[in-house]
Amino acid sequence: MTRVGVLDSSNLTGGQRLAVKYFTVALVLFGAQILFGLLAGLQYLKPDFLYGVLDFNVNRMVHINAMVVWMLYGFLGSVYWLMEDEAQHPVVGLKLGEIAFWVLTLAVTVVVLVYLFVQYGPGDIKTIWFINEGREYIEAPRWADIGIVVVVLVFYFNVLATFIKGRFTGIGGVIVLDLFALAGLYLAGMFFTPNISIDQYWWWWVIHLWVEATWEVLVGAIMAWGLMKTLGVSRRIVQTWLYIEVALMFGSGILGLGHHYFWIGTPDYWFEIGGFFSALEPIPLVAMVVHSLYDAGKHHMKSSNHPALAWLIAHAFGNFLGAGVWGFMHTLPQINLYTHGTQWTPSHGHLAFFGAYATINIAFFYLAAQQWRGNVYMGAGIAGAWRWKWALTLLSVGVLGMTMALLIAGYEQSFIERAINGSTWAGYFEAQNHPWFQQAMWWRQIFGWVTAAGYLLLVWDLLAIGAGETRTATRVGHESEEAEAGAEAAPATA
Amino acid sequence: MEDCDGMLQPVELQDFFITFFSAAMVILFGALYAMLFAWGRLHNRPRLVWWGYAAYAGLVAAVLTLADATHLTGLWTWLVVAMLVGYLVAPHAIWHLCQGTHAGMEDEEAAAGQGRASPVHPAQR
Known part of the structure; x- marks a missing residue:
């Protein structure tokens, strides 16, 4: 029996229970991203802060890796969340998926502990395998790389087998094809060559083609399902529209890769x-x-989950x-x-990652919170609505503030360090010591604290929203959705 | 400034701000044009559509300013043409696609006797 207003796992399907585990780790890693970002930001202001204990390079690495991994956890969780509803079939190989989740989480924990406790030493083939592979943003050592590939293969099996056994919808098809590309591209970051230009050439396949092609398309598919459910x-x-978006995203995003090839020693035609x-x-x-x-x-913004819809709108603008x-x-x-x-680069990176990916993951956290409490009412006038509104405001203002501060710092650096001083060391230090740069870094730190406050409020709200509420959510556009789904399922099962 | 490799002429120091600003305005005017165009057509308010074209005129000015500041000549001229034509045509094309996708649905819904009100003003259909 459904228990409304109470966090009860019996309100969830098997796939949704696994999704909630992914969302939980994602939320913890989101906190880690903010914490290590704050520490790295402080080290810009006080360079001797934690020097020799927790160095800037480690803080920065954990900050960025935590972001990449929490977003991946969010995406994996979102796909597990929607898969059974979309395929109209329980997740095939759910037990295997559960094991893969624990293996991945254990691996992530070990990798982060190694990052934190082994910060120095010469790099050789042993360190590539066990400490740090040395590639910015994807520093995980090779053993973890191989583990990630195995886990992703299990995940891929779950997705493919579930859609094959159930209903293969358009959204399901895009997810299956996109995950194949996403997993395949990761292999491009798993080998190295002594030629730095060639090495960077392949490394960008993972970084750019993940973020500006496969992630965008995956988010498009997740968003498509989210729009059906919330609006x-x-x-x-x-x-x-998903097909159109896939065509436009891949059409422009794949060769947009060229903007990373301007200065790494690749031929001029990349300009x-x-x-x-x-x-x-x-x-x-x-x-x-x-x-x-x-x-x-057409829909006059009637929604069954106000916080989720607000975060989806934040996604579109962000x-x-x-x-x-x-x-x-x-x-x-x-x-x-x-x-x-x-x-x-971080100015663009902070706003783009937050706007394009963090927002949609948070929207799914709210969809999960709603269902976990028995499809509880989350429309206008819910108790404690100020929390999600303020969490949204603080996180958005915090990230926008950091973006503007970093924009000013970047403008000053490109002007003084690059254009006037020709990228010399003297130019670098002159730019770093310029009042504009220093003040911008202080503002970045202040807005970092605003972001952290928004995060704490978000966690509180996700734990508390809908508690004690007795009304259930009204389903939006339910009849027509089911009618269409039925019409579409017929040929697939014939 | 000399071409750094015969194909690329970097932005002059004094043009930094105008480059960043005009590039941002290209995208913002593009979105404003798309928004006003869609809103005007949706609610049959031709004046808004004309404001949309005014935004497109702003986009043209921004593209030309950007082209001047970043020395978009030679092969790069195609980029200017692509931006001017692409941003002009995209909202029209997307609008037709919107109408096409929704029209199919509305016909089916009407046939099923559960027709919803069309968001498109009758005069625009």
């Missing part, structure tokens, strides 16, 4: 290719503006601003010559 948008419409396709990358985001307005006009505007401002090689590697 009751028709399946046929979201799927048609034109990278510049041209990078200019096209915002077009899918602009297209979404038209589409979202059209759909908003993705547009962070990836679109902040990306294009410094992507053409004529200006990127001066901006790459300065604080421009």
Whole structure:
């Protein structure tokens, strides 16, 4: 029997219970990302803070790795969350999926402990296997790399087998194909060559093609399902748009890779290719503006889960601003010559990752919280609504504030260090000691604390929202969705 | 400044701000144009559509300023053309796709006797 307003795992299906585990670890790692970001930020202001105990390079590495991994946990959890509903079939090989989750979580814990406790020493083949592979953003040692591949293969089996045994929808098809690309691209980061240009060439396949192609498409598929559930948008419409989005994202995103090949020793033609396709990358985001307005006009924003819908809206705006505007401002090689590697990059990175990925994961946390409490009412007038509103506000203001502060620092660096002083060491130190840079770093730290406050409020709200509420949520657009699903399932099962 | 490799001429120091600003304005005007265009068509308010075209004029100005500051000449001229044409056409194309996808649904819903009100003003259908 469904228990409304009480956190009860019997309210969840098997796949959803596994998803909640992924979401829980994701939320913990989100906290770790913020904590280590704050420590690294403090070290910009007080360079001797924790020097020799927990060095800047380690804090920065854990900050970024925690972000990559919590987002992956969020995506895996989201796919487990929607899979059974979408395929109309229980997860195939759920036990194997459970084991894979614990193996992955244990591996992540060991890798982070090794990062924290083994911070020095020469690099050789042993350290590549057991300590740190040495590639920025994907530093996990090779044993963990292989473990990740095995876990992803198990996950892929769960997804593919469930959709094959159940209902193969458009959303399911996009997820299956996209996960294949996502897993395959990871292999490009698992070998090294002594030629740094060739090494970087392949390394960017993981970094760029994950983030600006496969992640965007996966998020598109997750968003499509989320829109059906929160706004009751028709399946046929979201799927048609998903296909269009996949075409636009892959069409511009794959060769947009060229903007990472400007300065690593690759041939000159990457200037034109990278510049041209990078200019096209915002077009899918602009297209979404038209589409979202059209759909908003149709559904008048009636939603069964207000916090989730608010985070989905934050996703649409954040993705547009962070990836679109902040990306294009410094992507053409004529200006990127001066901006790459300065604080421009984290300025763009903070807003783009938050806007495009953190927001949609948080939206799914709220969908999970709703179902976990027995599909509890989460519409207008719920008790304690101030918490989710303030969490959204503080997190958004915090990240936007950090973005602006880093933008000022990056502008100053590209001007003084790069353009005036020609990227010399003297120029580097002059830029680092300039008042604009120093003040910007203080502001970044202050907005980092605002972000941390938003995070704490978010955790509190996720644990408390819907507690004691006795009303259940009204399903939006349910009849037409089921009718369409039935119509679509027929040929698949015939 | 000399071409650094015969194909690429970096931005001049004094043009840094104008480059960042105009690049941001390209995307913002592009979104504003798309938004006003969609909203105007959705609610049959031609004046908003014309404001949308005014936003597109702003986009043209931003693209030309960016092209001047970043020396988009030679092969790079195609990038300018692609931006001007792409941003002009994209909202129209997306609008037609929106109408197409929703029209199919509305016909089916009407046939099933559960028709919802169309978001498109009758004059725009």
